[in-house]
Amino acid sequence: MTMVEAIREAHDVAMGADERVVVFGEDVGFFGGVFRCTAGLQAKYGTSRCFDAPINESGIVGAAIGMAAYGLRPVVEIQFADYVYPAYDQIVSEAARIRHRSNSDFTCPMVIRMPTGGGIFGGQTHSQSPEAVFTHVSGLKVAIPSNPQDAKGLLLAAIEDPDPVIFLEPKRLYNGPFDGHHDRPVTSWKSHPLGDVPDGGDIVPLGKAGIRREGKDVTVLAYGTMVYVAEAAQAESGIDAEIIDLRTLLPIDIDAITASVEKTGRCVIVHEATRTCGYGAELMALVQEHCFYNLEAPVLRVTGWDTPYPHAQEWEYFPGPARVSEALKKVMEA
Amino acid sequence: MTMVEAIREAHDVAMGADERVVVFGEDVGFFGGVFRCTAGLQAKYGTSRCFDAPINESGIVGAAIGMAAYGLRPVVEIQFADYVYPAYDQIVSEAARIRHRSNSDFTCPMVIRMPTGGGIFGGQTHSQSPEAVFTHVSGLKVAIPSNPQDAKGLLLAAIEDPDPVIFLEPKRLYNGPFDGHHDRPVTSWKSHPLGDVPDGGDIVPLGKAGIRREGKDVTVLAYGTMVYVAEAAQAESGIDAEIIDLRTLLPIDIDAITASVEKTGRCVIVHEATRTCGYGAELMALVQEHCFYNLEAPVLRVTGWDTPYPHAQEWEYFPGPARVSEALKKVMEA
Amino acid sequence: MTDTPPLSLKVPEPQCRPGDTPDFSEMEIPRAGAVGRPTVDVDPDEIRDMAFSIVRVLAKDGSAKGEWADALGGDELRLGLRHMLTLRAFDARMLNAQRQGKTSFYAQHLGEEAISCAFARALRDGDMNFPTYRQAGLLIARDYPLLTMMNQIYSNAEDPLCGRQLPILYSAKDHGFFSISGNLGTQFIQAVGWAMASAISGDTKIAAGWIGDGSTAENDFHAAMVFASTYKAPVILNIVNNQWAISTFQGIARGGVGTFAARGHGFGIASIRVDGNDYLAVHAVASWAAERARLGHGPTLIEHVTYRAGGHSTSDDPSAYRSQNESAAWPLGDPIDRLKRHLIAIGEWSEERHAQAEAEALDVVTSTQKKAEAVGTLGGGNGPSPRDMFEGVYETMPPHLIRQRQEAGY
């Protein structure tokens, strides 16, 4: 199934199993969301468990916080990650802090879903990857699946989690894997093993990375769409790279990272977000702190540039396989 | 003079020299701000150039953006950095992007001032250091003075700058330097050379770090209050550390950093903000990218913990001289 | 109080969904001319009822009725008609171009043309609009070059925004048109700030903010109302109520009050509802609000009542969430038909001249489109340089961006 269908199914499973799970957001009710991730839920569970919200991201999150404090398990959709900033205060000052500041008198189990990343000619307001402004915030968890299997399993884990989870959905992967070769025919999830999603309620645990390819020469740390870009770059460069799909950015699976870098002695970090103070900076710091004496070459970052996400220059901005291959070669030659 | 007086004087000089400079924010008008940084301005320049704003940080920044688009030079105060998040969308999606998205048809010259950092028993909502959520945003500049001289010069530079500047004022330094020894008598700026502030309109340029102490053993990268903590740690550890006061975090003075680390081969990064994805992660990445082959030891980060800023445990949270000294020793022994 | 029954959540529902028969009979529509025109210095309290009525000028028979029927002459009305015809033709061609893959995205104005076209004519040079993506009439009615608009839509080498911004999110300072944001609501408070700046500077210019019915729910709406109310800013705050926000009907944003204009009553702001499909009414109300602002009597909130006859954008299929017949059932008619009928009624126009004007509008648009496509279309090769994406992040490019540009090889 597609990632959209997997996300829909995760909602369905969770709502069916737990009355406390409620779903709302802009256009998520009758219509089922602009990406159709909640299609059918209102018809099945009624308007008081799946409904349209006013266009107010801060209000959506703020109301969800109140619902979570009451005892529900709200799962809300922000239509695009680019539109989460109005909710930033409610997320950072409230959702992330309520458990700590109240000594667990009140808690905030909720999931804030949002399509993230580029590759769809969405320009600067439909393409952003804001993960780093959440991973800096203690009290939050941040997950980002790269395939339908993980999308379902991680979303179920996020809904069960007792704390607030930012759930980033790489929109370019909704209907098929994408390795950055925009000029080639699009592929669908049907033909991909990870598009084959198990029934039922099995979760993919938060905080555990996945190894997408074992290799001995260099460790590639990636997540979301960049996992496929890394795979393409590996194939094209022929370098025996170990590709790690981080899956959860906060808390990070440091053991998976160190185990790999200790083995390879080299590391390339890939993300779509702008570089300065992006999540790659933290990965770079962690690798340096944990594996300094194993490193045979400087760790490299391949990222989006420090500019707003452009419209016409999408493919010059998007860190594609060519740039990642180059980094792989560079880190091997160093 | 104190840092508060220096900031006041910078406003006064700028308002006197340029009619387009207007100042507003919560309690900044008649009262002159809860930290008194705008005291006297309304009386001198009138209520239409210095006035109280409704308690709406998003509105304050949003209105200032409109004023900047008109051609004014707004300087707004956010009462505490902890309260800037409601304005995050206006800052990130608007102020930072207007020049780029309009191809300079419209621009956004404005300064957003806010007291930052802890050390005053302000608890989790009067102590935060949110610099990293701004340094990740292309289109913004971020400055943070550590003394009255820089406060005046950097603020004047920020007001003259053609682009939006986030101006962080370490509130623990408003009335005197503070090295983390909270149990010792407070010192004032009078007795400090950097409290001696030149008259007139000389600026301290954005993007240029200051070397606070030359040394050959290890480079300490610090800013704001941490500069004094670093000085104390240096003195107490006796290690010949070179202490760099970054002063501007975006754009960063990479030349000053590399020059120093190439010389010392060792680096300790100190900030008060939470560690994960803090500004220190980017510094760590930059040092690694630019000085990998000069590094004789892992770069270390001394930071606030990944928790909300506590009230009672302030001094266990605050990265004081003891922790920095320890890091200096550790990096020397490595 | 004794025990109470279980509570339940009330979720507003639209009157009709796909398959249902649209019925607007609940909607109270005063006849043209019924609502009086107060003086521009009126106390907002005295015109409370105007937020619950609708200012209308054009009657069914094409005549102009009442105190709001202001002095627009035949030439001005024909010009207005041309602007609307041009906008409609422009939309048709650009929708088509998007289907042909010549651009990534487009949003049309179908049924809403009168609002931006008439409003633009009520402002002066130097005034500033803070528009949404559905007010291109503000540009067309102030003679902004269609070619420049198309070059942006095609993100070609002559795109004035160098391919950085999405199609249709125009920026035209010298045409009183602020750079459109892709983020809803943010610009409403910016318009108020701009107006405050004009007042601070002792200027005579005014600003106009624009927001959709759905977007009034955004928090920036509140900021705009608070600041406009407190500082009596010379600003016109326009709500375009086209009944829908993508798939969400206006009731979700409006809630338990009858109209969006009523929001103004909480702030002591003069609030007027106007028939958004009535060129004369929109122009008259806009002129009234502009004069009020210019004379220092403060802000006006205008709710333009209209209907989004087309899809939300080229990414949208309305048949999934609303009845296909709803547009036909919409009681305020089509703005172009209504102005045309009026011009004919007053002997200033004819079916023939209209057909000719329609053809002319289409000609102009099509020939301009050829020119634009000769320059290039999205992904068609002759686009803006990758260098452009690094420019303009700051006035002067900082070292780290220069390094990145070099790393990128541009």
Added chain:
Amino acid sequence: MTDTPPLSLKVPEPQCRPGDTPDFSEMEIPRAGAVGRPTVDVDPDEIRDMAFSIVRVLAKDGSAKGEWADALGGDELRLGLRHMLTLRAFDARMLNAQRQGKTSFYAQHLGEEAISCAFARALRDGDMNFPTYRQAGLLIARDYPLLTMMNQIYSNAEDPLCGRQLPILYSAKDHGFFSISGNLGTQFIQAVGWAMASAISGDTKIAAGWIGDGSTAENDFHAAMVFASTYKAPVILNIVNNQWAISTFQGIARGGVGTFAARGHGFGIASIRVDGNDYLAVHAVASWAAERARLGHGPTLIEHVTYRAGGHSTSDDPSAYRSQNESAAWPLGDPIDRLKRHLIAIGEWSEERHAQAEAEALDVVTSTQKKAEAVGTLGGGNGPSPRDMFEGVYETMPPHLIRQRQEAGY
């Protein structure tokens, strides 16, 4: 329109500043009993005028007047008086403790005691308040232990929040008191969300949001109004208008409309202004709003009109921005005096008993304070463990935090 004069910025100014003579004669104060009591299912439109008047029960002579004079008996009134006396004594002692350096910060309720004390008695167990730092009466009037409050204020080893949170930002779920945020406004929409959750769950509980006059300017206020209006949430939205926001007078937030209660009219929300220094009036209006919410008639916006007789907080010196005589000139008097006079008037109280009750309240507070100080005061040694700052960031501590805790040596 011909050329217009230069515009200028209007910045509202308070009636008086230090040195000026306070004058509240502009303030319209209906006599006690003048405002009628509608049925709880009333259409908000029918009670528009209530947002511009003030519900008052207690007359100058101490008698209770009109339809809002509800059935509180002597015992309940004496209890209410005790709650207010206790809160006032508590404030006095804690202010003093702060001056002595036993805590970092305190904010008092002087003059506003009736609001939270009376409101608390109108709710039921299970209902939830989302308070600000100026509603400690909600705890005291529901018998939350003073000792626990003080332990938090002193951040000592028995601080229920382990020293993590500021003094006075209490959290007491089982007393219907949500964890107070240091960020203004954020909780107003959370209260609406909590109420929606109760409705979604078919529960009978209601929520109450709290916000200050100045904080109504925050955008979260809009979110709360929009969601409450759209989903008819069972919530009471309380605005405590104590005339000041630190140094900023209420006119800066209120703007061009006469009252804060009027904000509700833009949303079709029942809006009532009440004399916040009148225990009976606050209790009656709160009970009315609670019943309205519980019966599914939706939200009520209440503006409590009062005066912040003390400084904003221990960090504030009001003499710098307002007249020292303003408090004395405040026309609605003191809530404790007024309830006392009423009790005496109805023969349920006497000066002697009052003096005694005052003494008792002070006793209770002082002896409790001794107990709390015996445990410890801020920085006095016996504080919460540094370990506690690492706990509760998440339900289970993630590896990176465990590492940091070890690095910290705890």
